[in-house]
Amino acid sequence: DAGKILDDISHRRFNPLRNSWVLVSPHRTKRPWQGQHEAPSKSTLPEYDAGCYLCPGNARAAGDSNPKYQSTFVFVNDYSAVKEEQQDYTAEVGGDEKSSFLLQAEAVKGICFVICFNPKHNLTLADLPSPSIISIIQTWTTIYRSHLPPTNPHYLPAPNTPTPTSQYSYMQIFENKGVAMGCSNPHPHGQIWTTTTLPEEPSLELLSMSTYRKKHNSCLLCDYVSTETEKRERIVFENALWLAVVPWWAIWPFEILLLSKPCKACLPQLGESEVSGLAEAISQITKRYDNLFETSFPYSMGIHQAPLDATEEQKLASHLHLHFYPPLLRSATVRKFLVGYEMLAEPQRDITPEQAAVRLRALSGVRCYRQAL
Amino acid sequence: DAGKILDDISHRRFNPLRNSWVLVSPHRTKRPWQGQHEAPSKSTLPEYDAGCYLCPGNARAAGDSNPKYQSTFVFVNDYSAVKEEQQDYTAEVGGDEKSSFLLQAEAVKGICFVICFNPKHNLTLADLPSPSIISIIQTWTTIYRSHLPPTNPHYLPAPNTPTPTSQYSYMQIFENKGVAMGCSNPHPHGQIWTTTTLPEEPSLELLSMSTYRKKHNSCLLCDYVSTETEKRERIVFENALWLAVVPWWAIWPFEILLLSKPCKACLPQLGESEVSGLAEAISQITKRYDNLFETSFPYSMGIHQAPLDATEEQKLASHLHLHFYPPLLRSATVRKFLVGYEMLAEPQRDITPEQAAVRLRALSGVRCYRQAL
Ligand SMILES: O=P(O)(O)O[C@H]1O[C@H](CO)[C@@H](O)[C@H](O)[C@H]1O
Ligand SMILES: O=P(O)(O)O[C@H]1O[C@H](CO)[C@@H](O)[C@H](O)[C@H]1O
Numbered sequence: 001d002a003g004k005i006l007d008d009i010s011h012r013r014f015n016p017l018r019n020s021w022v023l024v025s026p027h028r029t030k031r032p033w034q035g036q037h038e039a040p041s042k043s044t045l046p047e048y049d050a051g052c053y054l055c056p057g058n059a060r061a062a063g064d065s066n067p068k069y070q071s072t073f074v075f076v077n078d079y080s081a082v083k084e085e086q087q088d089y090t091a092e093v094g095g096d097e098k099s100s101f102l103l104q105a106e107a108v109k110g111i112c113f114v115i116c117f118n119p120k121h122n123l124t125l126a127d128l129p130s131p132s133i134i135s136i137i138q139t140w141t142t143i144y145r146s147h148l149p150p151t152n153p154h155y156l157p158a159p160n161t162p163t164p165t166s167q168y169s170y171m172q173i174f175e176n177k178g179v180a181m182g183c184s185n186p187h188p189h190g191q192i193w194t195t196t197t198l199p200e201e202p203s204l205e206l207l208s209m210s211t212y213r214k215k216h217n218s219c220l221l222c223d224y225v226s227t228e229t230e231k232r233e234r235i236v237f238e239n240a241l242w243l244a245v246v247p248w249w250a251i252w253p254f255e256i257l258l259l260s261k262p263c264k265a266c267l268p269q270l271g272e273s274e275v276s277g278l279a280e281a282i283s284q285i286t287k288r289y290d291n292l293f294e295t296s297f298p299y300s301m302g303i304h305q306a307p308l309d310a311t312e313e314q315k316l317a318s319h320l321h322l323h324f325y326p327p328l329l330r331s332a333t334v335r336k337f338l339v340g341y342e343m344l345a346e347p348q349r350d351i352t353p354e355q356a357a358v359r360l361r362a363l364s365g366v367r368c369y370r371q372a373l
Numbered sequence: 374d375a376g377k378i379l380d381d382i383s384h385r386r387f388n389p390l391r392n393s394w395v396l397v398s399p400h401r402t403k404r405p406w407q408g409q410h411e412a413p414s415k416s417t418l419p420e421y422d423a424g425c426y427l428c429p430g431n432a433r434a435a436g437d438s439n440p441k442y443q444s445t446f447v448f449v450n451d452y453s454a455v456k457e458e459q460q461d462y463t464a465e466v467g468g469d470e471k472s473s474f475l476l477q478a479e480a481v482k483g484i485c486f487v488i489c490f491n492p493k494h495n496l497t498l499a500d501l502p503s504p505s506i507i508s509i510i511q512t513w514t515t516i517y518r519s520h521l522p523p524t525n526p527h528y529l530p531a532p533n534t535p536t537p538t539s540q541y542s543y544m545q546i547f548e549n550k551g552v553a554m555g556c557s558n559p560h561p562h563g564q565i566w567t568t569t570t571l572p573e574e575p576s577l578e579l580l581s582m583s584t585y586r587k588k589h590n591s592c593l594l595c596d597y598v599s600t601e602t603e604k605r606e607r608i609v610f611e612n613a614l615w616l617a618v619v620p621w622w623a624i625w626p627f628e629i630l631l632l633s634k635p636c637k638a639c640l641p642q643l644g645e646s647e648v649s650g651l652a653e654a655i656s657q658i659t660k661r662y663d664n665l666f667e668t669s670f671p672y673s674m675g676i677h678q679a680p681l682d683a684t685e686e687q688k689l690a691s692h693l694h695l696h697f698y699p700p701l702l703r704s705a706t707v708r709k710f711l712v713g714y715e716m717l718a719e720p721q722r723d724i725t726p727e728q729a730a731v732r733l734r735a736l737s738g739v740r741c742y743r744q745a746l
Contacts, residue, residue, distance in 0.1 A: 005460055005462050006462065006478060008459070008460060009460050009462055009480055010455045010456060010480070010481045010482070011462060011478050011479060011480050011481055012478065012479055012481050012570060013477065014477035014478070016474060016475055016477075020573055021572075021573050023454065023455075023568075024478075025455065028452060028453075028454050031434075031452030034557040034558065035552060035555055035556065035557035036412070036552040036555070036557075039409070078404075079404030080401075081383065081396065081398040081714070081721055082383045082398065083383060086382040087378055087382050089378050089384060097589075098589060098591075098600070099596075101389060102389055102597050102600050103621050104386065104387035105379060105384050105385065105386045105387070106384060106385055107382055107384050108383045108384055108385050108396060109383070170718075172714060172717055172718040174713045176710075176712050176713040179409040181712045182408055182409070182710025182712045182713070183408065183712075184406065184407040184408035184409075185407065191713065193714055193718065195396075197385060197394075199396070199718035199719035200393055200394050200718065200719040200720070201716075201717055201719065202718065216470075220475075223471045223472075224475050227471070227472045227476065231476075248475070248476050300712045300713045300716050300717065302716075302718075304717070323716075323717060325712075325717075337549075337554065337555025339549050339555045339556075340549040340673045341454070341545060341564070341566055343698050344545055344547050344673065344675035344677070344696060345543075345545040345547075345566070345572035345574050345575065346573040346574065
């Protein structure tokens, strides 16, 4: 069948979510690797580190101190990429039409939050029990709700965060894990950047989803859930309400797309069982990742959902999902480099998504590998 | 003025070449760096390495031996990502309309060449004299010409390479340099991948350039050359025929766009003085890069030009240029990570392109830093 041929030949696959292509070269893992090896993650970390600016009670860079938090803890990043207050900027008008097109800029205001997932310095999402992951999802939801326009029925101010001074357009919730992903502190934490502009990636996805909805009168990701549930070739894990697949168009070797089965536009629309189902799925994915190469598996992970200031059309087009982008390819120390051809021509992957899914599916969702704590 | 305000505030800039945006956060370099450090490049390499599969006379992985080449040497990669011969594949027709849209694939045939830039194991482009760089450009041109359709006036079969068995659509010429860029062998070399499909990046660029041409009846990159030549804020180096700028929309901290001043669609259109001007520009850029952090500077570099099977419209839209994408941000060992927010939301940079251009422009184009050879 077609699937089997694609295991053996070079081909490209289409990503309908961002309207782009990826080159797949299944035979390419046969080449020997003589390049760089990643540093494996430090194997022993204390439960509390006096030098960590995220541990409870410790001092931070800008002088503040963390409270002795017990569950999650949110604060504004001391080195934020975007800020609430800055000098105004309006692009020069006049000038000639061509250079105004070629040198376009717009100001971006925003807030960057850091969210500590847990007081314990040496834990990761893969170590946390379900109630602790549920607390994280609830914290994400609280922050999202407090940044909605007050006219939105889900709007709810948050007790411990300052009232936003602008209406922001989008909130990107994400986690960088591991030194290979530029993460500078192993304390379990994520980030939330919210901006007055709708960033590139969610904007591309919304456009594709909205075009699909107009054409087929249905939701692209709902239809994708049905297709994957029927084919059963790329599923890593599923429960009643969530589906985790290595998507047809995955770029990273062990990339995962985690989709809500019911069509939900944003976090506040999740009911209690959907939240606990999401916690289970996150736990399953991160544990399988750690088990794959018996290492604390690096990745970037994030949530795509409806913009804060979504139009009716954007609300209809949105379908909440999480992307997991892990860099490792062959082992705990050999990663995939997206360089050269990938930067200049087209992303390229070395194993098929089906081969990656088989391996992740076969692994235990119970943590087998354990860092020496 | 506007330029000065943009030095201090977060903003996003538009990339008219690929129709996308980048977030710029100039104040962000103030944060302390506690993350991963790159391994600095090995400081002593021999002129000849008996274990290197690229050195003259040595054996390669698949059993062949390299000739005792004196200048450049081209061969087909022993672990090619695409191949000339493979099983045929045609997507299933029938099936339902939605899943055929969601699970699209097409076969890709092609050839991957490796091009050794020089017999000496321990040199890089920054070390080579102008005539040696001219030989490399001539080799690129020869390979490009031999893959054009025989009806193209620039077509010329190459004496030492096999006749292609398909008409290929695009030829991506590139170099990955340094372990930080996934390069597994320090021997000076580049790659050439040619495919039956037009890859994502050149396809996006051609679309933008063709749309611009229809709207303004002029070439986007010619107009960009004029704009940058007038503003003089982002120029790194120029000679009579070439302009090197940190583009307005650069993503990587010290990214460079190298443009031909006269509008040339592809390598065979370059005259003798354009080829030597290009060699000078490549030499200037790579030397300044090495001088910046006093290290052998890693990067991916590549050429965008007209597709091999270009339509008349695509030929008119094309304007030959080179992209240099280097990962380093602060020093020889601290790179920029494009992770988390960048993967999920929007590319983000920490210094402005103008600040990067000032530093690169001020550096010597004579090699000051030297690896101990
Ligand atoms: O072909 P190489 O140098 O072994 O491999 C390198 O360049 C390729 C093309 O940019 C990438 O696909 C690989 O991930 C990278 O490691
Ligand atoms: O904010 P951090 O964790 O210091 O920094 C890390 O994540 C950011 C957001 O993905 C990136 O822009 C940085 O390049 C990366 O090092």
